[in-house]
Amino acid sequence: MPPRKRADAARNEQTLLAAAAEVFVRSGVDAPIREIAAEAGVGMGTIYRHFPTRADLVVAVYRHQVEACAEAGPELLSKEDSPQQALRQWVDLFVDFLVTKHGLANALQSDSSGFEQLHAYFLDRLGPVCGELLKASGIENIQPYELMRGIGNLCVGRGDDARYDPRRLIALLLDGLLGA
Amino acid sequence: MPPRKRADAARNEQTLLAAAAEVFVRSGVDAPIREIAAEAGVGMGTIYRHFPTRADLVVAVYRHQVEACAEAGPELLSKEDSPQQALRQWVDLFVDFLVTKHGLANALQSDSSGFEQLHAYFLDRLGPVCGELLKASGIENIQPYELMRGIGNLCVGRGDDARYDPRRLIALLLDGLLGA
């Protein structure tokens, strides 16, 4: 059995997941390792010890994000002023997360079965959460899967095109759904 | 109108297209520019003058390959001992070509309309050629499009997996078609 992790190692792992997620959103999943290391305030060696390949890191961030996104749903519902506002904020998190998700396909070119497994996990975990937010917001004319997939599709393509801002379109979609 | 090209420039362009095609098959479309330059026996500057971006080069090779593949059909039919042998050799060329084709999608991320245009050209040009080879080989239970697409699908995914050899499967497919 593996020996227990040292406290600083465990801490760094969490720091790295958060930093990598942030950098992925800002610079894409192909961001230089150096940038992630700098964001996390650690050396490059530390990243390579925790995540030997880029795919390892992307997968770990992916799982971490799915989990965070899932937990954020109920939390936002209880914290925000209205369910509608909670939904909007949740969708914003979800879009951040999609950056990682899309990068995953490239990072995992050699192992597509692993990708499908993660994708199934993603749907199982987030579908119900999204469903709760929709129900609380009084939206009944769309299924969670359809909304998530629609948002996902709006986000495909390169992010460096100033003429196309997925978030703007998604906001409009929500306006439509919420009858704003 | 543009002035006529110098003879050496025109020669180099052809040399580069052939060299790049070869290197793409051997090392993938992400092969270092240096490797292509070495294969062609020219300097790197020459490549950049002819093809400012990697996408330019890949597109040019693509068109060149489609043309070569199309011309090879009738030629193989008249040269090889049997139509069946011509078909097998043609399919082999076709598979080489698919490496470039798959790389194209990545190289052209920003310009998907250009991709579809090229794809249409590809189908128009090669479909009939493939049809001729099939007819000459006495195969009537499959359409050119279906065969080409099947071969294409067998080739998706990274080439660096020793456990999966598309050419082996394609050979088996042809065995089945030809009743060997």
Added chain:
DNA sequence: GAACGATACGGAGCACTGTTCCGCTTTGTC
């Protein structure tokens, strides 16, 4: 709380790649 492996960290250093730039060579023309 001191001492001491074991564990983890940081970042310099190396290898490799894309891209530019400019002195030199080849070509076409007169």
Added chain:
DNA sequence: GACAAAGCGGAACAGTGCTCCGTATCGTTC
């Protein structure tokens, strides 16, 4: 043959992935 224009080659620079090992920190034992 002479001369400009066009083209060529590859050194040089900048950015990146990845390794390696001296140093720092942690957890344990007394």
